[in-house]
Amino acid sequence: MIRLAALILLAAQLILLLLVYEPSGRTATLFTFVGTPLLGLGLILLALAAFRERRRKPRDAG
Amino acid sequence: MNNEALGPLFVPPADVHWFWIAVLVPAVPAIALLLIALVRGRFPGGRLIGGGIAAATWLFSLFAYLLGAIHLTEEAKSVAFCGSCHETMPPIVESLSSDEESLAAIHYQRGAVSRSEPCYTCHSGYGIWGTVSAKQSGLGHMWRTLTRNYEFPLEHKGPFDIDSCQNCHAATKAFRDVEEHRDPELAQAMVDREIGCTGDCHPAAHPESALNGVAHASAPKAAEDAEDAEESE
Numbered sequence: 001m002i003r004l005a006a007l008i009l010l011a012a013q014l015i016l017l018l019l020v021y022e023p024s025g026r027t028a029t030l031f032t033f034v035g036t037p038l039l040g041l042g043l044i045l046l047a048l049a050a051f052r053e054r055r056r057k058p059r060d061a062g
Numbered sequence: 063m064n065n066e067a068l069g070p071l072f073v074p075p076a077d078v079h080w081f082w083i084a085v086l087v088p089a090v091p092a093i094a095l096l097l098i099a100l101v102r103g104r105f106p107g108g109r110l111i112g113g114g115i116a117a118a119t120w121l122f123s124l125f126a127y128l129l130g131a132i133h134l135t136e137e138a139k140s141v142a143f144c145g146s147c148h149e150t151m152p153p154i155v156e157s158l159s160s161d162e163e164s165l166a167a168i169h170y171q172r173g174a175v176s177r178s179e180p181c182y183t184c185h186s187g188y189g190i191w192g193t194v195s196a197k198q199s200g201l202g203h204m205w206r207t208l209t210r211n212y213e214f215p216l217e218h219k220g221p222f223d224i225d226s227c228q229n230c231h232a233a234t235k236a237f238r239d240v241e242e243h244r245d246p247e248l249a250q251a252m253v254d255r256e257i258g259c260t261g262d263c264h265p266a267a268h269p270e271s272a273l274n275g276v277a278h279a280s281a282p283k284a285a286e287d288a289e290d291a292e293e294s295e
Contacts, residue, residue, distance in 0.1 A: 023137035024146035
């Protein structure tokens with residue numbers, strides 16, 4: 001799940017870099033309607049993955 | 063003739079934006095950490111440090127986007143940004159320099175509005191809520207562009223916010239000296255947004271020919287060019 005979250009967040013960050021490189025109507029639309037939902041999804045997945053990791057490790061240790 | 067050819071006094075001072083560097087500050091480490099997580103399937107470090115790095119990645123990614131949104135908000139004020147919506151806007155932006163009768167062109171050519179942000183100056187409304195409303199409209203524009211849900215000729219939705227005009231004109235002597243501006247009925251109709259300044263007493267904001275998008279604006283020009291070519295033969 002961490003890989004999936006990282007992939008989605010990377011895609012979102014690349015869209016952000018595109019916007020910084022060339023601010024235009026096209027990149028702004030991409031940032032708003034593709035990048036932001038991707039960021040939201042990636043952040044939720046990353047939080048879930050970290051939460052699962054934290055819960056699993058003590059059990060593995062015991 | 064371009065401004066540079068006229069001399070250095072005709073070139074406006076460069077408006078350099080450095081905010082993009084602030085966007086890169088959290089974006090670059092976020093990308094580096096995400097790449098490591100993608101390749102290794104986990105964040106570097108043990109349970110404690112790895113958890114901290116994951117949290118840092120989470121925050122960096124979010125913070126980069128927040129700064130990116132601020133960067134976009136600033137960049138979206140520029141006339142170049144408005145003109146970048148290729149289907150609809152270039153004829154309107156072009157008419158600011160080439161037209162002689164429309165209100166927007168008169169303001170632009172006389173330097174009455176910002177050279178770099180002329181669209182935003184008049185379309186953002188007045189005060190902080192004007193800015194909020196402009197951003198709200200911008201989102202709507204992007205959505206309609208994305209879904210191609212728009213029609214030509216472009217029309218202003220609802221009455222134009224006369225506060226944008228009043229912000230500069232209300233206190234001027236020239237404005238006060240016009241008898242019509244002091245007419246109580248007319249003033250009330252304007253305050254109630256029943257009528258606006260443009261298109262009623264004053265010229266239309268933009269020439270009609272510029273409101274039909276690139277395809278329609280270039281068609282008559284192409285026809286004119288063909289006619290000119292025929293005549294020259």
